[in-house]
Amino acid sequence: MKMHLSTAAAGFLLLAGIGAAAAQDVIIAPEQETVIREYVKKQPLASVKIPGVELNIGSTLPETVELHEVPDVKYRYVVVDNRTVLVDPGTRKIIKVIE
Template identity: 60%
Template sequence: MKFYLSSAAAAVVLMSGFGAAMAQDVIVVQPEQKTIVREYIKKEPLASVNLLGVELKLGSPVPDTVQLREVPNVKYRVAVINDQTVLVDPETHQIVEVLN
């Protein structure tokens, strides 16, 4: 009985640690940065890159072949993929925001 209780306690500790680690990976793009990107795109339109099979969601990788444009005063890079504007972390090439 003690073995099961210890295993259950260990599982709870591991899962809570896993949840904390996952929470650290969440990236929040500030509304001001989204506004800056939207205004930039209006002034400097980007051509859309059509990529078949690429799912545009948070954490999805963007192929290295996609050119990422730097936006002044914004940490992330911007690209337009499949007619959707996305913000991409330049270090990991992962989508951090899909703008509507």
Template identity: 70%
Template sequence: MKKVVSSALAGLFLLGASGFGFAQTVLVTPEQETVVREYVKKKPLASINLPGVELNVGSALPETVELHTIDAPDIKYRYVVIDNRTVLVDPGTRKIVRVIE
């Protein structure tokens, strides 16, 4: 009986943890992504290479990477171009919130 209860509690914990992960997901609206794409076309940056850094949502960029402001209303993120992909970054945490191909 203890095994069944332990398994059930572990399952509930995993479900709760996964729900927490989804609550942490940062959303970039399609409208915001369009604004970012247009802005980057107007003000292109040279692409940089960051060996050993994975471009995944939630990964943090090193302090040595310069983040650039997007001069548009309702866009609080900064951007950088890495491996020819536009990467949106939360400036407070330096975590990637979106990779735009």
């Protein structure tokens, strides 16, 4: 009986963790993404390489990477490997990779 309760408790905690991770996902409205794309086209940046950092949502960019502002958008961007990367400036975590 204890084994079943432990397994059930572990399953519940796993699901709770997944829910917490999903709650941290940032959703960019299509209109806002369009604004960002147009701004990036008008203000082109040279693409940079960041060795050792994978371009995945949640990856953290090092302090040495300069983040650039988009007017009226709280996130910053940088172009890495010719891909526009949106970053939370407070945590420096990637929130979206725009192809």
